[in-house]
Amino acid sequence: MRIPRNLLAAFRSEDTFLMAVHIDPDGDAIGSALALSSALESMGKKTFIFSRDPVPKYYRFLPGHDKFSTRIKEIRKKDPVLVLVDCNTPARAAIDGYSFRKSLVIDHHETERDFGDIRWIDHKAAATGVMIFHLLKTLRTAFTKEIAMNLYTAIAVDTGTFRYSNTTSDVLRVSGELVAMGADPNLVAVNLYESWEYKRFRLLVMALNTLEVRNRIAMIHVTQDMFRETRTSAEDTEHFSNFPRMIGSIKMAVLLRELDNWQWKASLRSRGGLNVARIAEKFGGGGHENAAGFKITADLKVVRELLFKAVGSSKK
Amino acid sequence: MRIPRNLLAAFRSEDTFLMAVHIDPDGDAIGSALALSSALESMGKKTFIFSRDPVPKYYRFLPGHDKFSTRIKEIRKKDPVLVLVDCNTPARAAIDGYSFRKSLVIDHHETERDFGDIRWIDHKAAATGVMIFHLLKTLRTAFTKEIAMNLYTAIAVDTGTFRYSNTTSDVLRVSGELVAMGADPNLVAVNLYESWEYKRFRLLVMALNTLEVRNRIAMIHVTQDMFRETRTSAEDTEHFSNFPRMIGSIKMAVLLRELDNWQWKASLRSRGGLNVARIAEKFGGGGHENAAGFKITADLKVVRELLFKAVGSSKK
Structure with missing residues (x-):
């Protein structure tokens, strides 16, 4: 997985980040944003996470899910670098109309248009969570149990817990590493599939x-x-x-x-x-x-x- | 995973093997027996597989599933070494009453009694398929696509495709290797969960x-x-x-x-x-x-x- 060098440089040199996820966020968007946020904070950065829509109830088992905010105007005042996570246009994240001094994009979806100062889009990635995993490995940030749970869930959701055709050997190996770091496959599965009202x-x-x-x-x-x-x-x-x-x-x-x-x-x-x-x-x-x-x-x-x-x- | 040295020696030195699986065989029993059989044949051995019950229809996508036989008396005449796979007593395999000059046991279930000349029982293994994977690695046999499919399915069935609490990091890493060797996670999932009549x-x-x-x-x-x-x-x-x-x-x-x-x-x-x-x-x-x-x-x-x-x- 080739990560743009200027993306790595931006994460190293900047101090304040706003992660924004797409409308109706799914497990990949939520888990990826939470993991990236935790990792950047462990590097001493200040982070915010924006979602127009609340975290769906069945993802509220994810550690840190209460970090999501809808207060875009207040966050905007901190002059953060924007990071679009699991989407690639401001409209998909419902933040069109706001401008940011620098914009980063990390996504695996079809590209809608050329938005962003630094774009890392990998259509072949099974989940944005896989990309964040490799990003954090390259940045050499610490993997906590919370980060492992968020990334494991992100990958599980976008691969149908390893049932879809995007389940590559890399996906399974990465997930194995995340379990070694503290992710709990049964807890994730129970929350995703066996917690129906x-x-x-x-x-x-x-x-x-x-x-x-x-x-x-x-x-x-x-x-x-x-x-x-x-x-x-x-x-x-x-x-x-x-x-x-x-x-x-x-x-x-x-x-x-x-x-x-x-x-x-x-x-x-x-x-x-x-x-x-x-x-x-x-x-x-x-x-x-x-x-x-x-x-x-x-x-x-x-x-x-x-x-x-x-x-x-x-x-x- | 510690494999008994005399078990490895038996697989290396003997020439004819009979794999026997438990009554009402599941995906772990069937996939494990088929993979072990293929690997031993690639070493130039003669192998037979016995199951009292037919392979259930939803496991008939497994490569080599037609190798299973119920003709225990004929096989017995070839004087094979018995290998109990995914069970640990002759009664569980419905072969009590037959004697063999040597008996090997490979299983992860609760031990019912001390049967077998060489016993390798690992209660912590998520599936017998995981044990067979490590066995074949140690024996340095070739992993074909067919072997990979059989072992991947064995592991998938016994872990609820990575949803049960026995899904360890080793299970995921092994499965990742099997995908790299040709196992197809989507094909397995479609056959296991989306082929209902x-x-x-x-x-x-x-x-x-x-x-x-x-x-x-x-x-x-x-x-x-x-x-x-x-x-x-x-x-x-x-x-x-x-x-x-x-x-x-x-x-x-x-x-x-x-x-x-x-x-x-x-x-x-x-x-x-x-x-x-x-x-x-x-x-x-x-x-x-x-x-x-x-x-x-x-x-x-x-x-x-x-x-x-x-x-x-x-x-x-």
Whole structure:
């Protein structure tokens, strides 16, 4: 992993940093920002972490998660160097409109535009957490148990705990080192996958009851009535589309979520043989080859029929 | 990992080996036996693999899975050295009654009795696959892609793909090496977790609809009627109890499976704070601290009530 020398120099010479993560931050964004912040503080630097959105409840087991702040104006007064973490434009971090004397970018996502004075973007990295690991190794900062937990979680989230195709030998070796440094794989897994609220589980069962499999598509939906009955909300449907994806004979899993009367959000997940971004584009949406989505205003039955018929005409 | 020197000597000096795995073999038993067999054959040895039960369908993606044989009598005539793999008594491998001129044991399970001329039992090993990895490294045999896939799968199965508390830094480092040697983490995960038959998924949804949560116990059941309606059988309920275990507020998940009219098999899974073996023992069953079971003949309602009341009086 080649880290830009001027990036290393900036971390060594500057004194005050603001880490900013993307909107709706995930485990990779949160863990990476927390680990980088702790490491820089151990070097005697002052750091702040900004997120427009609060840390989701299921990531509040991460050490230091209360360091996140939304007070961008106050932080701005300290004249920090900006570090975009796990994103690469100010808009993705909801800080467009603010200027900083120096901007650094550390990310593994598709580049949206050429923002930043020093950019380290590695599309091949499985997680920003892997990049931060190598950065801290090169900076020779101390790895505490807290840093190890944050980086391990960052990597676990973005690799589906070592199940996705981005799980390289380096990913596993780095994770092994992080465990040696104090990360607890079982604690991470329990927090990520086995800490569901009962009401969320009830919502899942309701959604699974709507399952229909046709034309190699598995489709489930969640209505506003179901949210009301279970006292849940949209964030509780996270990962629901992974369940019908377990069926080996299908090409695509679909979760339809009712946003409002007649308005639906469709999440499409491929099992690898189908480019679902192409299907989403037909409906004015977009995304990646294996995960895409769109919004549509129509009767549920109509939406379902349209989707069941959309695959035949779409190839990878 | 300290490997007995006489074990290494036996593998070097003997020519014909019979690997035998335990009844109802799992991924660790199957992958470990296949990897050891391939490695010994690359050393010019003749090998056989015995399993009383067929390789379960969801492990038939493993390279070489068709090497398993049930023809113990014919194999016996070749006068092989016996190697018990992932078990430590002939009874566990269903080969009691046959004698061998030399017996080796490689296992990480609790020792049942002192069987074997050379015993290598490491309770701390997360999987027999980890032991075989270190054995082959020491024997300096070639690691093919097939061996890497088999050992990676063995380790993945016994660590819940790196989610259980036996996931040590060594486990992750070894797995990283196996990926570098050609194991494919995504292919393994897809085969283990995302290749469900639709009928099995339907059975799961039916089971989840029976969910009741009370007294910090989450209970589901599967009846003979459900098996008939979905054309499934007992082996399809494997891992069902993991689903209610996802609920963070519970202490124990229970799966009740109807064996016959009025006869039920209960599988108890703890979330860590409760010794479920103690509960199973009350009903004449047994098991481990985190996973135990028993059989009971009674009306379903009665069984459920007994279990819902069994926890209050049982502490770890």
